[in-house]
Amino acid sequence: MNTPFPFYILLLFVSLVWSGYLEYDQDVLIPEEWIHAGRVGASEELELTFALKQQNLHLLEETLNRVSDPDSPQYGKHLSLEEVASLVRPSELTQKVVHSWLQSHGISQCLTVRTQDFLQCTVAADVAEKLLPGSRFHRYVRDGQSIVRSSAPYSVHDDVHQHLDFVGGLHRLPPKGKDARRKQPESTAWVHLGVTPSVLRARYNLTAADVGSAQKNNSQAVAQFLEQYFHPADLAEFMYIYGSSFKHLSQVDRVVGTQGGGKAGLEASLDVEYIMSTGANISTWVFTNPGRHESQEPFLQWMVLLSNMSALPWVHTISYGDDEDSLSAAYMMRINTEFMKAGVRGISLLFASGDSGAGCRHLNPTQNVFRPSFPASSPYVTTVGGTSFKNPFKVTYEVTDYISGGGFSNVFKMPDYQVGSVQGYLKAAAATLPPVSYFNASGRAYPDMAALSDNYWVVNNRIPIPWVSGTSASTPVFGGILSLINDQRLLKGQPPLGFFNPRLYKLKQQGLFDVTEGCHLGCLDEQVQGKGFCAAPSWDPVTGWGTPNYPALLAALITD
Numbered sequence: 157m158n159t160p161f162p163f164y165i166l167l168l169f170v171s172l173v174w175s176g177y178l179e180y181d182q183d184v185l186i187p188e189e190w191i192h193a194g195r196v197g198a199s200e201e202l203e204l205t206f207a208l209k210q211q212n213l214h215l216l217e218e219t220l221n222r223v224s225d226p227d228s229p230q231y232g233k234h235l236s237l238e239e240v241a242s243l244v245r246p247s248e249l250t251q252k253v254v255h256s257w258l259q260s261h262g263i264s265q266c267l268t269v270r271t272q273d274f275l276q277c278t279v280a281a282d283v284a285e286k287l288l289p290g291s292r293f294h295r296y297v298r299d300g301q302s303i304v305r306s307s308a309p310y311s312v313h314d315d316v317h318q319h320l321d322f323v324g325g326l327h328r329l330p331p332k333g334k335d336a337r338r339k340q341p342e343s344t345a346w347v348h349l350g351v352t353p354s355v356l357r358a359r360y361n362l363t364a365a366d367v368g369s370a371q372k373n374n375s376q377a378v379a380q381f382l383e384q385y386f387h388p389a390d391l392a393e394f395m396y397i398y399g400s401s402f403k404h405l406s407q408v409d410r411v412v413g414t415q416g417g418g419k420a421g422l423e424a425s426l427d428v429e430y431i432m433s434t435g436a437n438i439s440t441w442v443f444t445n446p447g448r449h450e451s452q453e454p455f456l457q458w459m460v461l462l463s464n465m466s467a468l469p470w471v472h473t474i475s476y477g478d479d480e481d482s483l484s485a486a487y488m489m490r491i492n493t494e495f496m497k498a499g500v501r502g503i504s505l506l507f508a509s510g511d512s513g514a515g516c517r518h519l520n521p522t523q524n525v526f527r528p529s530f531p532a533s534s535p536y537v538t539t540v541g542g543t544s545f546k547n548p549f550k551v552t553y554e555v556t557d558y559i560s561g562g563g564f565s566n567v568f569k570m571p572d573y574q575v576g577s578v579q580g581y582l583k584a585a586a587a588t589l590p591p592v593s594y595f596n597a598s599g600r601a602y603p604d605m606a607a608l609s610d611n612y613w614v615v616n617n618r619i620p621i622p623w624v625s626g627t628s629a630s631t632p633v634f635g636g637i638l639s640l641i642n643d644q645r646l647l648k649g650q651p652p653l654g655f656f657n658p659r660l661y662k663l664k665q666q667g668l669f670d671v672t673e674g675c676h677l678g679c680l681d682e683q684v685q686g687k688g689f690c691a692a693p694s695w696d697p698v699t700g701w702g703t704p705n706y707p708a709l710l711a712a713l714i715t716d
């Protein structure tokens with residue numbers, strides 16, 4: 157017998173989607189640490205970012221898979237920004253509808269990008285609230301930082317709904333200040349010398365000759381969004397203290413964004429000092445706080461910037477992440493498309509896997525699940541986890557750093573390039589896996605790689621500081637190594653590695669040190685007792701394929 161309920165529920169769902177909420181699943185709560193500082197004045201100007209619907213997304217994905225798969229005849233045949241633009245550029249109709257919608261509200265101050273799929277407009281607050289029914293703009297402050305966000309979800313008119321992915325600048329907050337951490341030294345470990353460039357170079361088998369030759373336009377970049385800065389003087393001092401055994405640069409070639417004054421941030425110093433130690437003698441850029449208007453989302457601004465710059469470094473390392481469950485699916489899907497746009501151009505994007513192991517989300521008083529993090533969980537970036545030395549007093553083999561982020565996405569399905577490897581792990585580790593209710597075994601599994609993440613020395617505000625830890629250390633370290641490999645490939649006339657995962661998963665451990673010991677953090681409950689997943693031979697969701705053995709990895713990646 158037919159019951160009316162399924163139809164009724166379907167109608168409800170359709171009406172939710174069609175009443176114009178582009179991001180009905182976006183978390184709009186402002187955490188307590190942001191103090192409410194009142195409504196925004198009607199005439200105050202906001203900067204909103206409109207993500208226009210793109211075309212040919214299947215073709216983009218297919219192209220990315222072909223240019224990144226070493227067995228494809230199209231391998232390395234990357235696209236220029238102009239070619240990406242002609243592929244994904246929104247249809248004439250989409251552009252016309254969105255422009256006339258904005259114009260009908262008197263909005264004319266908009267900037268576009270080369271791919272024409274983002275519009276960034278300056279809009280008075282009262283106009284924005286009419287344009288986006290439901291939105292209510294308030295100001296919030298935290299540690300001297302001030303932002304403008306909407307306290308309620310926004311909607312858009314039915315006519316434009318199908319032409320937009322989302323509108324940026326209303327909800328997502330700047331990163332939580334999830335900074336590189338300083339650990340309390342363990343009482344027995346105080347004599348440990350800690351990780352320095354020469355320790356890393358020894359462990360990953362980099363000789364003094366393994367530096368960039370810079371004969372081709374090779375460069376690398378770090379991007380960070382924590383409202384903090386690296387100081388050129390810290391970098392110079394760091395290289396003076398730790399760089400005597402290898403040829404290196406002591407200056408950043410280009411800063412994109414706003415490099416403010418004030419104290420240097422640990423994270424910013426760490427990123428730049430270490431990408432320039434493994435990726436030594438390679439031109440380095442820093443992307444820092446692009447878009448510092450109170451109503452902007454810095455990470456989104458960085459993505460917009462990538463679509464507007466035709467000449468970019470080949471490798472980018474990024475330490476930014478949010479819980480998947482706090483972000484709308486529409487936003488994550490679109491950002492994932494932006495990652496594809498970068499990959500198809502031959503750009504490698506490396507994200508830190510996070511510092512909370514498998515993470516934990518309390519669904520209700522008796523039920524917990526692991527908590528994947530985005531963009532670490534995107535299938536189109538390379539995600540880097542963390543390790544420690546087995547013997548903290550020596551350059552020995554590596555084991556899991558218990559903080560190393562890893563797990564399975566609830567949003568992105570497992571990409572083809574990793575299916576065999578991940579299923580191999582799930583089968584081999586079946587007896588020791590956490591209960592299936594804690595994770596989604598059909599999702600994109602991460603990390604892909606790892607590197608040391610424990611007990612680094614960093615020069616910050618002119619002082620060498622020990623015990624700095626986190627996957628925000630391992631990510632630039634691996635980024636620098638990828639840049640060295642690109643350097644050698646470019647010298648031989650080969651294309652850069654670009655989106656690395658399809659090739660990485662075909663290496664089957666070649667050129668990598670497998671990490672097989674230790675487990676990372678999970679939920680502190682009776683069922684899993686603080687444990688997430690455990691490292692195992694071959695790929696695992698704690699340290700990926702393991703850590704780089706440079707000469708062997710280079711040999712495996714220079715063949716074609």
Ligand SMILES: *[C@@H]1O[C@H](CO)[C@@H](O)[C@H](O)[C@H]1NC(C)=O
Nearest residue numbers: 267268269270275276460464
């Ligand atoms: C993109 O770059 C062009 C110049 O190349 C500039 O006119 C435009 O304003 C930029 N767009 C944004 C969003 O900054």
Ligand SMILES: *[C@@H]1O[C@H](CO)[C@@H](O)[C@H](O)[C@H]1NC(C)=O
Nearest residue numbers: 358359360361705706707708
């Ligand atoms: C690299 O390092 C490992 C361990 O530190 C060592 O066993 C190996 O011989 C080194 N060289 C190469 C080319 O792998």
Ligand SMILES: *[C@@H]1O[C@H](CO)[C@@H](O)[C@H](O)[C@H]1NC(C)=O
Nearest residue numbers: 365367368369370371403437
């Ligand atoms: C370092 O880079 C410069 C170009 O910037 C190049 O001339 C030099 O040979 C490189 N050093 C080494 C040791 O390869």
Ligand SMILES: *[C@@H]1O[C@H](CO)[C@@H](O)[C@H](O)[C@H]1NC(C)=O
Nearest residue numbers: 373374375439467468469470
């Ligand atoms: C390539 O070289 C040119 C000329 O030196 C420079 O302006 C440009 O920034 C370089 N591009 C990258 C991505 O490093």
Ligand SMILES: *[C@@H]1O[C@H](CO)[C@@H](O)[C@H](O)[C@H]1NC(C)=O
Nearest residue numbers: 566567568569570596598599
């Ligand atoms: C598990 O992941 C798949 C995609 O990989 C998704 O379709 C499904 O909804 C997820 N399940 C849960 C419970 O989140």
